[in-house]
Amino acid sequence: MFRLRLSFAFAVLVALVCCQAAFVYWGSNRVNEYAAHSRLTSDILSELLEISANKQRLRVWASQRLMNAEATSAVRDQLLERMRTGAARLDAMSRLHLDSWRKLSSREDIAVPQEVLQLVEISKLLDGNILEVQAQLQDLQPLSPGAEFPNVWRQVAQVFDMTQGRDLRELLNGAIEGQRKAVPIARAATERGLDRLRQQAIAMAIIALVAAVLWALHLRGRLKRPLELLLQGTRALQSGSLEHRIDLASGDEFEVVARHFNQMAAELQQHRQQADEARRRLEDAVQDRTRELQSAHDTLQLLDHRRRQLFVDLSHELRTPATAIRGEAEITLRGGDKPAEEYRHALKRIVGTVQQLTKVIGDLLLIARAEADQLVIQPSPLDLSMLLSEVVEQGEALAALHGAALTCEPVVETVMVRADGDRLRQAVMIVLDNAIRYSRPDGKVRLGCHVAADEVAIVVRDHGIGIGEDELPRVFERFVRGQRARAHRADGSGIGLSIAQAIVKAHRGHIEIQSWPEEGTEVRIVLARLPIHEFEASALQP
Structure with a gap:
């Protein structure tokens, strides 16, 4: 035109x-x-x-x-x-x-x-x-x-x-x-x-x-506005405003130029958006990789810290039994010859200390394997009612020894879980042992099982001394014992709950603790429930 x-x-x-x-x-x-x-x-x-x-x-x-x-x-x-x-x-x-x-x-x-x-x-x-x-x-x-x-x-x-x-x-x-x-x-x-x-x-x-x-x-008037709009567009592109568009409807060649200009600006804007998106993806990838590296670094530091802590814990826990064994031997060998019965009693005390030492070493090794994700379990379909019956038999003897009463709520239906029976029994016994040991004389301890559609909770409830609110967040740390626990009984290593937590986590479950000072404590071990059809299918396999 x-x-x-x-x-x-x-x-x-x-x-x-x-x-x-x-x-x-x-x-x-x-x-x-x-x-x-x-x-x-x-x-x-x-x-x-x-x-x-x-x-x-x-x-x-x-x-x-x-x-x-x-x-x-x-x-x-x-x-x-x-x-x-x-x-x-x-x-x-x-x-x-x-x-x-x-x-x-x-x-x-x-x-x-x-x-x-x-x-x-x-x-x-x-x-x-x-x-x-x-x-x-x-x-x-x-x-x-x-x-x-x-x-x-x-x-x-x-x-x-x-x-x-x-x-x-x-x-x-x-x-x-x-x-x-x-x-x-x-x-x-x-x-x-x-x-x-x-x-x-x-x-x-x-x-x-x-x-x-x-x-x-006339031509100047027709040229002035289109040229000004085109110059404004070029200046806008030069300044980086790629969203700028030329609104020109003159019906001539300038409109064609403006339309091509707008298409070019749109393509440049799209390329910039793609470049920004690629840069953001790269930044996100770099940040993710940085976080992964930081997480790996933190994990390595944590493992190194745990290693050093394990060495400290081992040295601390092994020093006392070793000192006791050495002291017992030195006292026995001091002076002249003694009767055979006295040597026999000294050896029995040394054997008891060695058994205690072996138990501590086993517990520390169990925690170390769990922290290194090397805790080996052999899960299989397990009837939880049978497991609880075995735990009750062991717990009644322990409760009678400490003057406490153990009761068990009956399980009215078959509850199946996929678990390592020995390890799960060990975790439940640790919780039950703590409930009995920290109960008052003639105290009551109740063991039960709460069943839901897709999970099951083993509940241990006592009416003992309880745990302070400020001490409750640290109960799963190794060798940590609260003031009430030390006052109630001097013995104890403070690693039982750490072992129980490691075993439950290895079974893809979790352990919860609620406690009320001077009123008691409730511990819940929550596991995934095994559907009955899976149990039947596994039972049919040779």
């Missing part, structure tokens, strides 16, 4: 140039016509004067001939030839002059001067007059003595001046005088024509200038 406007503008400019060229061509022709008319008027006057002069020279020649002076025929013929040539030129010029005046009259709306018409008649009379003069002069002889000169001269002058009954001298003089008057008229007409041409040229130039200026202003 805009190209069409430009093409139209160029077409208009070319048309104006062509008009100017045509006007210049027409004006130059008009100027030539005016100049030719003026020049023709001057030439006619010159020709009339020349004819009049030649005619006067023939008069002189005729006078000389009559007076028998030197008047040769060659001079006569030359003058006659000049007159015939001048008359022919005058005839042609008079006709051209008449045509020129007629064109000028029709264009300038002026009348043709009467002298122009007379000039055509004079040019026609001259031819006949010249022939008569020629015939008269050829017969002209010098006057004889006694001839009357005035009569002869009158006859010759009559031939020179009169043609077809008209006074050629007066006509010729009148034509000369008329041409003298016509020359200024022709010049004035030429000047008027040239002035009119000049005005028309100025008007034409003004029209072309105004048209060019108006069209330039």
Whole structure:
């Protein structure tokens, strides 16, 4: 569309140039016509004067001939030839002059001067007059003595001046005088024509200038807004505002450029979004990897800390039994020989200390394996009611030893779990042992089983000394014993609950403790329940 406007503008400019060229061509022709008319008027006057002069020279020649002076025929013929040539030129010029005046009259709306018409008649009379003069002069002889000169001269002058009954001298003089008057008229007409041409040229130039200026202003107005919008768009892209769009509905090539610009900006924005998304993914991946590395580092530090702590715990727990064994042996060997019974009692005490030491070493190794995810269990479908029956049998003897009463809630349905029976029994016995040992004399300990759709909880509840609220978060730490526990009984290593927690976690379960000081403690071991159809399927396998 805009190209069409430009093409139209160029077409208009070319048309104006062509008009100017045509006007210049027409004006130059008009100027030539005016100049030719003026020049023709001057030439006619010159020709009339020349004819009049030649005619006067023939008069002189005729006078000389009559007076028998030197008047040769060659001079006569030359003058006659000049007159015939001048008359022919005058005839042609008079006709051209008449045509020129007629064109000028029709264009300038002026009348043709009467002298122009007379000039055509004079040019026609001259031819006949010249022939008569020629015939008269050829017969002209010098006057004889006694001839009357005035009569002869009158006859010759009559031939020179009169043609077809008209006074050629007066006509010729009148034509000369008329041409003298016509020359200024022709010049004035030429000047008027040239002035009119000049005005028309100025008007034409003004029209072309105004048209060019108006069209330039129109194109400037059409170009200004699209160019400003495009410049704004390029500046916006340069500043990074890829969401910038050009709103241009001009219906021309600028709209096409704006549409392509918007498509380019959208593609750049999409590429930037993709780049940002890739960068974010890379940053997330780096952060994830950093977190993994940090987690691995923390795990290594934790393992190293646990290793050092294990060594500290081992040294702490092994030092006391080793010291007791050494002390018992030194006391036994001190002094002289003793009775065999005393040595036997000393060895029994040493064996008991060694068994205690072995138990502590086994517990520490169990915790170490659990912390290193190396605790080996052999899970299989297990009837929880049978496990609880075995635990009750062991717990009743222990409760009787410490003066406590153990009760068990019966399990009304078959509850199956996938567990290692020995390890799970060990964990339940640790919890039950703590409940019995930290109960008051004649205290009651209750063992039960709460069954849900997909899990089962082994619950041990006592009415013992309880655990303080500030000590409850640390009950699963190794070798940690609360103030109430130390006051109630001095023995104990403080690693039982850590072992129970490790065993339960190995079974993908969890252990929960709620305690109320001086009211008692409730421990829940929660395990996933095995669906009955899985148990039946495993039982059918050989």
